[in-house]
Each structure stands twice: as C-alpha cells, then as structure tokens.
Amino acid sequence: MFIRSVIKVTTGILYVIAFGFLGVSYIKDREKTKMALKKAWRAFENILPQFLGIIIVVGLLLSVLNPEVIAKVLGGQSGWLGVIISSVVGAITLMPPFVAFPTAALLLENGAGLMQMAAFVSSLMMVGVLTAPIEIQYLGKKLTFWRNLLAFIFSFLVAYIIGRVV
Known part of the structure; x- marks a missing residue:
C-alpha cells in the first residue's frame, strides 16, 4: 500500500516537472515547442494502435482471470514459482x-506480487526469445545465447532485490 502511494506521488511530481519544462520551452521558443508537440502527437498516434491492442x-x-487467480499464480504468496512463471512469460x-x-501496473492492481512483476518486466525488457533470430544475425549464436541467459538470470536477481527492499 505504501509503495502505491509513493508511486502516485512520484508520478504527480514528474507530471508537474514535465509541464513546468514545457512551459519554460514555450516561453523560450513558441514555434519550436509547437513543432515538438506536433511531432510528439504523431509519435503517439503511431504508438496508439499497439498500445490499445495490448491493453485490450x-x-x-x-476479465477471464479474476484477481484471485492472478494472486494465486503471480501473487506475493506464489513465491519463486510465480517469479519463474513471470520471467518465462516476460522472456517470450x-x-x-x-x-x-x-x-505490470494493471496486474499489480489485480493481485500480482511485486517480485513477480519485477521479474516479468526485467525479463520482458532484457530477454529476447522472439528477437533472437535477428540478434543472431548481428551478434552470432554464442553471444546471443549468453546475453539472453545472463539477462534471464538477472531478472531473478532483480526480483530478489525487490523482494528484500519492499
């Protein structure tokens, strides 16, 4: 509960800072700021279909998996089995x-544990099972294998640290 309120306060502070810098930019050079906002809007429009698809x-x-099922499989009480499941799902x-x-925030709100979501997000960002064929073309099989394996192991270290800190 404490972590969620810290996250909400931090998010609010970051929004205030961002809008503050946007205001400074607008005062300094209105045309560049307008152009930057238009570029940002176009980028947002390009991202929106992917974002909406994943959110759906x-x-x-x-809606299919109620919070009790999520808590059982990925909740704090699922322990290291939940961390393993989260890491594998994130990796693929x-x-x-x-x-x-x-x-991850939606899953946390519906009963997932912090350790499990830390493992999910870290393996999702660092391990590339689906992108491995492309990576092999540039880095070779051996380096791709070792990079992905070490990143996968690192996701467990991240989960462990989050479990200790929180």
Missing part, C-alpha cells in the same frame, strides 16, 4: 516498454 488483450485476460513476450509498465 490484458483487459480480456483480466514482445512488448514495448510504454505498454509493459502499464500492464
């Missing part, structure tokens, strides 16, 4: 960061 899938999963899922964090 997560919403459907949350291809999701951009701007979708991964809201997805």
Whole structure:
C-alpha cells in the first residue's frame, strides 16, 4: 500500500516537472515547442494502435482471470514459482516498454506480487526469445545465447532485490 502511494506521488511530481519544462520551452521558443508537440502527437498516434491492442488483450485476460487467480499464480504468496512463471512469460513476450509498465501496473492492481512483476518486466525488457533470430544475425549464436541467459538470470536477481527492499 505504501509503495502505491509513493508511486502516485512520484508520478504527480514528474507530471508537474514535465509541464513546468514545457512551459519554460514555450516561453523560450513558441514555434519550436509547437513543432515538438506536433511531432510528439504523431509519435503517439503511431504508438496508439499497439498500445490499445495490448491493453485490450490484458483487459480480456483480466476479465477471464479474476484477481484471485492472478494472486494465486503471480501473487506475493506464489513465491519463486510465480517469479519463474513471470520471467518465462516476460522472456517470450514482445512488448514495448510504454505498454509493459502499464500492464505490470494493471496486474499489480489485480493481485500480482511485486517480485513477480519485477521479474516479468526485467525479463520482458532484457530477454529476447522472439528477437533472437535477428540478434543472431548481428551478434552470432554464442553471444546471443549468453546475453539472453545472463539477462534471464538477472531478472531473478532483480526480483530478489525487490523482494528484500519492499
């Protein structure tokens, strides 16, 4: 409960800072600021279909899997088995960061544990099972294997640290 209120306060502070800098930018150079906002809007429009698609899938999963099931499989009491499941799912899922964090937040709100979501997000961001063929073309099989294996192991270290800190 404490962590969620800290996250909400931090989010509010970051919004205030961002809008403050936007105001400073607007005062300094209105045309550049308008151009930057237009570029940002176009980027948002490009991202929106992916974002909505993932949110719809997560919403459907949350409607099928009630919070009790999520808590049982990925909750704090699921222990290291939940961490393993989360890491594997993260490793084989291809999701951009701007979708991964809201997805983890939705899962947390529906009963998932912090350790499990830390493992999910870290393996999601660092392990590339689906992107391995492309990575092999540039880095080779051996380096790709070791990079992904070490990143997967690191996701457990992240989960352990989050479990100790929180």
